[in-house]
Amino acid sequence: MIRCEDALRDLWGYLCDEVTPESRARIAEHLDACRRCCGEIAFLNELRRVVAEAEPELPADVGVRMEAFLATLEGSTDDRPDAQG
């Protein structure tokens, strides 16, 4: 069975399904027997969730300016796809 140090390097890859089937099987075997690495992979999974939810929000004033920009695009003629031939 692989050691914790070897499993540790591939835990992210295991979690995100980026490792080879052989590596996946070795890590799974290790996780069956290692409580600490199970704790670590649960932690990484939570970290992944925290990152996924950290997208910056669109500020209201920027949204207003973007709407105005879109209106300008729609109203323009030179930039229209059909105006470019």
Add this chain to the structure above:
Amino acid sequence: MEFAELAREQLPRLYGLARQLVGEDAEDLVQECLLKAYRSHAELRDRQAAPAWLTRIMVNCARDRFRSRGRRVRESPLPDVEDFSLYRVIAAEDPFPYSDSLHLDFLHRFGPEDVWAVLRGLPEIYRLPLVLVHMHDVSTKQAARLLSVPLGTLLARLHRGRKQFEKDLWTYAREHDLLREIAREGT
């Protein structure tokens, strides 16, 4: 298909992506992306493909900016991160001795702006894959295509980037009193 309608639906996501790619220049990048998209949107046949199409345009715009500003992409080795484990550092340092959910408490001290600030500190070469894969649900194969690198290179950058990100989260927590504040609450 109305371009403005399609763009409006995607605006919050595009702005979020732009912030993660270029920070304070996000608004300019969104406008540049929308302009290019508008000029070519007649090519878009499938509305379902619009999010990926806009993501590709925005990433290309961002990469053009990096290049035009002479920011060279360097494969910096990021020494000492290969074996770093935030989980183990937290366990060893035990910053919240009264907590029975030490690791979750640590993570939950980070608001979105904190996470974003740590990500912004990563070199572009590592930040872009992380942002695309972990925040915008882009597959690793798609991310490799978007960034014009082989899949193996993309995976290696993701690996290094994640490790550096873990390390930077710990540094950020120490420098921004996230650890001390919880210690106070626990006493």
